[in-house]
Amino acid sequence: MRRLLMLLVVVSMSTLILSATEVDDQTALLAFKAAAISTNDDPLVSWNSTGAGVFCSWEGVTCGARHRRVVALRLPSHGLTGILSPAIGNLSFLRTLDLSNNGFRGDIPGNLGRLRRLQYLDLSSNAFSGELPANLSSGTNLKFIYLSFNQLHGCVPSEFNEKLAHLEVLDLMNNNLSGTTPASLANLSSLTDLYLSYNHLKGTIPPGLGGILGLENLDLSFNNLYGEPPCSLYNLTSLETFQLQLNRFHGGIPTDIGSRFPKILYLKIAANQLSGPIPSSFSNLTTLQHLILCQNKISGYVPPTLGKLRALETLYLLDNMLEADDRSGWEGIHHFTVKLQQAPGIRYQQKH
The missing domain is CATH 3.80.10.10 (Ribonuclease Inhibitor)
Structure with a gap:
């Protein structure tokens, strides 16, 4: 009882x-x-x-x-x-x-x-x-x-x-955030998506971000970031979108970029101060749909191998320092002319 x-x-x-x-x-x-x-x-x-x-x-x-x-x-x-x-x-x-x-x-x-x-x-x-x-x-x-x-x-x-x-997505875009990009973000080992665009961030990109190997989408565009993008970022082989446009980055595009991003769909690095040539290895990025390089200081000829990018829908190269003459610089453009006739949706822009 x-x-x-x-x-x-x-x-x-x-x-x-x-x-x-x-x-x-x-x-x-x-x-x-x-x-x-x-x-x-x-x-x-x-x-x-x-x-x-x-x-x-x-x-x-x-x-x-x-x-x-x-x-x-x-x-x-x-x-x-x-x-x-x-x-x-x-x-x-x-x-x-x-x-x-x-x-x-x-x-x-x-x-x-x-x-x-x-x-x-x-x-x-x-x-x-x-x-x-x-x-x-x-x-x-x-x-x-x-x-x-x-x-x-x-x-x-x-x-x-x-x-x-366990964090997979950190989306802070379109705010009024300032200061630098904290190096501690590199410790978010499960991160697949990092969106910090349309803020007022300044300083350089922490090299440690290149150690988040599962990162698929990285958007740091429309900030006040500067310096040379760390080489480690080009180790992010899972990237599908990579956006750095409208900052103050300088330096060149790695010559072997074509072997760095096997899954890339969007590569947007416009409106910076990038210089040097367009690497011919871009032709190996067979998944690339949008390549935005305009408003930089990129020089040299447009590689004819760009014409091999069959998935490409958008190519913006205007406001650079590119060259072309009667013998060189037009081969890749010919491929895009053919593609324009077959698929009118593609957009190509270049300031002559």
Whole structure:
């Protein structure tokens, strides 16, 4: 009898604990709603009902199958404005947070770093204007961070390092970030996509980025970066897009570039101060679709081997120092002329 009584007490305590945690989640969601002003007819009208576990059926809320705890909050394009309530950091079981394409403003709550189970964070296309919280690096299970198209300022935190061992995508493009590109990013060993374009970053590219061998998309364009792109970047054999345009880089294009990027689709390094010739080894980049080299100081003849790039759709060479005469410089152009007749979608531009 005594054992049975003790068992009932344990079960009752467990029930009370579960109820308390459910209340915590519901309270956090209601605080979120109160801070998120809607510009549309109330998109969260279903959030008016309350009761044990009812919040699991609210718009955009997903609860776990084995417990009534919030594991996902997905409200993209719901016309929400106002601020993002710090109470969101109390959803301790949250794995997915998608509030993209709304109108949230102010700071991104620093206590998002408390969400140790969070894997997917998408706050892109809002109006957040504070600094990027350094303690996001505490979310050691994060795989995807999308914060593009906001008004974030300050530096990219150096705390973004090996703590984020599972991070695959870091998208910070189209913000007001300044300072240098932290060398600590080289420790994001699982990274496949790094987007830092359309910011105000300065300084050189950390050579260590060339050690992230799984990197598929690297976009550092439209910043104030300078110097010579590190040779290590040309070791990124998994790259599909490589964009450095509209910076102040100098130096030449490696002569063996054709053996460096076997999967490349987009190679855009326009509007810099690159010099030297166009390597003939470009012809080995058989997957290349877009080659943008315009507005540099590239000189010499256009290699006739460029005509072998059968996948090429866009070639921009204008505003360089290229040469051509009656005998040389036109052979590759002839191949593109033929291709223009066969596939009118291809675009070729060169200033003579």
